[in-house]
Amino acid sequence: MFKVGGMQNSADIVIIGGGCIGVSVAYHLARRKAGRVLLLEKAEFLGAESTGKCAGGIRAQFSTEINTRLSLYSIDRFERWQDEIGHPFQYRQWGYCFLLTSDELVANFRKSHAMWTRLGMNVEWLAPPQVEQRLPYVNMEGVQGATFHSRDGFGDPNDITQGYAKRAQELGAVIETGVTVTGIELEGGRKVTAVQTSRGRVATGSVVLCTGAWTRKLGGMCGVDVPIDPIRRQIIVTDKFDDIADPFPMTVDLSTTLYFHRESGGILIGMSDHTESAGFDDSFNEDFGEKMLLTAMQRAPVLENAAPKHKWAGLYEVTPDHHPVIDRLGHVQGAYVCAGFSGHGLMHAPAAGALTSELVLDGKAGSIDIRALELSRFSDPARLHDEANVI
Numbered sequence: 001m002f003k004v005g006g007m008q009n010s011a012d013i014v015i016i017g018g019g020c021i022g023v024s025v026a027y028h029l030a031r032r033k034a035g036r037v038l039l040l041e042k043a044e045f046l047g048a049e050s051t052g053k054c055a056g057g058i059r060a061q062f063s064t065e066i067n068t069r070l071s072l073y074s075i076d077r078f079e080r081w082q083d084e085i086g087h088p089f090q091y092r093q094w095g096y097c098f099l100l101t102s103d104e105l106v107a108n109f110r111k112s113h114a115m116w117t118r119l120g121m122n123v124e125w126l127a128p129p130q131v132e133q134r135l136p137y138v139n140m141e142g143v144q145g146a147t148f149h150s151r152d153g154f155g156d157p158n159d160i161t162q163g164y165a166k167r168a169q170e171l172g173a174v175i176e177t178g179v180t181v182t183g184i185e186l187e188g189g190r191k192v193t194a195v196q197t198s199r200g201r202v203a204t205g206s207v208v209l210c211t212g213a214w215t216r217k218l219g220g221m222c223g224v225d226v227p228i229d230p231i232r233r234q235i236i237v238t239d240k241f242d243d244i245a246d247p248f249p250m251t252v253d254l255s256t257t258l259y260f261h262r263e264s265g266g267i268l269i270g271m272s273d274h275t276e277s278a279g280f281d282d283s284f285n286e287d288f289g290e291k292m293l294l295t296a297m298q299r300a301p302v303l304e305n306a307a308p309k310h311k312w313a314g315l316y317e318v319t320p321d322h323h324p325v326i327d328r329l330g331h332v333q334g335a336y337v338c339a340g341f342s343g344h345g346l347m348h349a350p351a352a353g354a355l356t357s358e359l360v361l362d363g364k365a366g367s368i369d370i371r372a373l374e375l376s377r378f379s380d381p382a383r384l385h386d387e388a389n390v391i
């Protein structure tokens with residue numbers, strides 16, 4: 001093996017993208033002794049894009065069975081993180097509470113609740129007086145009830161990224177940052193032979209696209225369309241704020257998509273702007289920031305006393321049905337994609353890595369049936385999913 005510009009010039013498997021998904025894939029491949037695993041990240045540090053800008057929410061309360069299964073698998077693994085990974089992970093299982101403010105939401109959540117119970121989850125259904133008692137900071141206007149799952153919560157995205165990356169390196173994977181993949185070479189237009197990078201060519205028979213919001217561009221290098229669009233999402237974190245007593249759950253109002261939870265002594269507030277169109281602009285939109293704060297103060301009036309301290313925007317990596325793609329890259333032999341988690345990638349990182357390593361090494365994912373996540377579903381509207389709990 002030769003080194004080009006300080007970097008090795010061949011690998012058995014090249015993972016493109018060093019967010020939480022790429023490092024999880026690297027770790028899972030390395031622990032299966034998959035050969036020479038090389039991860040390439042264009043930014044100067046890991047987790048610089050969506051992963052580093054995310055809210056850290058980890059929950060199993062989804063409306064589709066496949067999303068719920070990805071979460072349950074991942075929560076199991078997060079709960080055993082210290083034993084498995086051996087690096088620190090700040091993880092608070094303080095629960096998620098979904099406030100239900102319309103007949104339609106109540107009906108949808110009743111359906112989901114039956115599915116969650118079938119999958120072994122213990123989700124509490126709270127009547128309004130119980131919501132009032134458990135979440136005294138909530139303005140109860142319109143609240144018809146709520147669901148609460150105690151195994152949900154939130155964790156530090158940096159701990160997850162660094163933990164997987166360090167463990168992958170301990171197991172022999174090589175991680176290079178500051179390296180942009182500029183092309184993927186194919187033999188006869190169908191078989192991966194190398195990747196071209198800003199630091200030279202790396203010969204390889206396998207690539208895994210873990211490129212989040214940029215995956216459409218990378219898929220295009222192989223002539224395959226992967227319909228993942230970048231959509232801006234914003235976060236505001238307040239200064240130290242004690243008027244809501246710990247521990248309190250991630251509180252979600254689906255009617256507005258407002259959510260908030262404890263963050264570094266303050267409160268992290270998020271909300272989706274449904275007028276956003278696809279694009280890579282991740283500057284903070286002040287007007288929408290105002291709207292987020294007003295909405296937060298309406299639902300939790302005590303937040304009037306909280307002072308905004310930090311604010312930022314980042315990109316969701318959104319597919320047409322808000323579910324990821326974990327699959328081969330169309331007709332291209334040796335190419336795989338694990339991307340498009342549509343705003344839920346951090347919480348699904350353990351499952352994503354495990355399933356992708358199975359797909360690459362065994363030819364088929366065994367831990368969970370992931371036929372629902374095939375790329376080909378986008379050409380058949382009947383196979384698209386309908387995830388109702390998107391925030």
Ligand SMILES: Cc1cc2nc3c(=O)[nH]c(=O)nc-3n(C[C@H](O)[C@H](O)[C@H](O)COP(=O)(O)OP(=O)(O)OC[C@H]3O[C@@H](n4cnc5c(N)ncnc54)[C@H](O)[C@@H]3O)c2cc1C
Pocket residue numbers: 016017018019020021022040041042043047048049050051052053054055056057058179180181182210211212213214218233234235270313314315316317338339340341342343344345346347348
């Ligand atoms: C505001 C906000 C809040 C969120 N909240 C949550 C939450 O509470 N819970 C949750 O689970 N998820 C949340 N998410 C979503 C979560 O952040 C993403 O789903 C997850 O980070 C996706 O990980 P990834 O590794 O696929 O993408 P990324 O972290 O974006 O990583 C992809 C990497 O690929 C690299 N790359 C791209 N092109 C190339 C190239 N040509 N060569 C080399 N490298 C390349 C990029 O630089 C990038 O680092 C949130 C996202 C945002 C923006």
